Amino acid sequence: EIVLTQSPATLSLSPGERATLSCRASQSVSSYLGWYQQKPGQAPRLLIYDASNRATGIPARFSGSGSGTDFTLTISSLEPEDFAVYYCQHRITWPQTFGQGTKVEIK
Amino acid sequence: QVQLVESGGGVVQPGGSLRLSCAASGFTFSSYGMHWVRQAPGKGLEWVAFIRYDGSNKYYQDSVKGRFTISRDNSKNTLYLQMNSLRAEDTAIYYCAKDRIALRWGEFFDYWGQGTLVTVSS
Numbered sequence: 001e002i003v004l005t006q007s008p009a010t011l012s013l014s015p016g017e018r019a020t021l022s023c024r025a026s027q028s029v030s031s032y033l034g035w036y037q038q039k040p041g042q043a044p045r046l047l048i049y050d051a052s053n054r055a056t057g058i059p060a061r062f063s064g065s066g067s068g069t070d071f072t073l074t075i076s077s078l079e080p081e082d083f084a085v086y087y088c089q090h091r092i093t094w095p096q097t098f099g100q101g102t103k104v105e106i107k
Numbered sequence: 108q109v110q111l112v113e114s115g116g117g118v119v120q121p122g123g124s125l126r127l128s129c130a131a132s133g134f135t136f137s138s139y140g141m142h143w144v145r146q147a148p149g150k151g152l153e154w155v156a157f158i159r160y161d162g163s164n165k166y167y168q169d170s171v172k173g174r175f176t177i178s179r180d181n182s183k184n185t186l187y188l189q190m191n192s193l194r195a196e197d198t199a200i201y202y203c204a205k206d207r208i209a210l211r212w213g214e215f216f217d218y219w220g221q222g223t224l225v226t227v228s229s
Binding site: 043044091098 | 142151152153154157166167168169202207213214215216217219220221222
C-alpha cells in the first residue's frame with residue numbers, strides 16, 4: 001500500500017500567519033491527492049481534491065499544490081477556525097490511505 | 108441537503124459481531140460510491156471499505172478482509188457494514204462517507220456522517 005507521510009506533526013502558529021503543511025507519498029499518486037480538515041468531535045471536511053482544487057464552499061485562503069510524491073497544503077492567513085488537524089489522502093489505488101495528520105495549534 | 112446518519116454501534120465482546128447502518132438522504136444514493144472510514148480513539152483516519160454505486164465492486168482494507176462485509180440497499184438508501192470476528196483493535200468511531208462524483212469510483216469524500224462508536228472489549 002502507498003504510505004503518506006505528513007510533516008510536521010504539529011505546527012504552532014498565530015492567527016494571521018501562513019501555514020505550510022507537507023504530505024509525501026511512498027510512490028507516485030499523480031495528482032490524486034486530497035486534504036481534509038478535522039476539528040475535535042467532528043467528522044472530517046474535504047478541503048482540496050486532486051491536489052489543487054478547492055472543494056465546494058472552501059475559502060480561497062486554502063490552496064493545494066504538488067504532484068507525484070510531494071504535496072503542500074497552504075493556508076495563507078490563519079483564521080481562528082482553522083486550528084484543527086489536517087489529513088492528506090490518496091485515491092490512486094486500493095487501499096486508499098491517509099497520512100497520520102498535522103495538528104495546527106495556536107501558538 | 109445531504110445527510111448521512113450512522114447507527115448500530117455499541118459495545119461488543121472480542122469475537123462478536125455488529126452491523127452498522129448508514130441512512131442517506133438529500134442525494135441520489137444509487138448514483139454514488141460509498142465508503143466506511145474509521146478512527147480509533149485519539150488516532151488518525153483509516154479507510155475501511157468501499158462499494159461501487161451499483162454494488163458491483165467492493166474493496167477492503169487488508170486488516171478487515173474476510174471479517175467485514177460492505178453492502179448497500181439502494182431501494183432503502185442505506186449502506187451497511189457487517190463486522191464479524193471483532194478484535195480490540197477494531198475499536199473506533201466508524202464514519203460513512205460519500206464519493207464526490209456520481210457514477211465514478213475511488214473518489215474523495217465530500218460528505219461524512221457524524222460517526223458511530225464501536226467498542227470491542229470484554
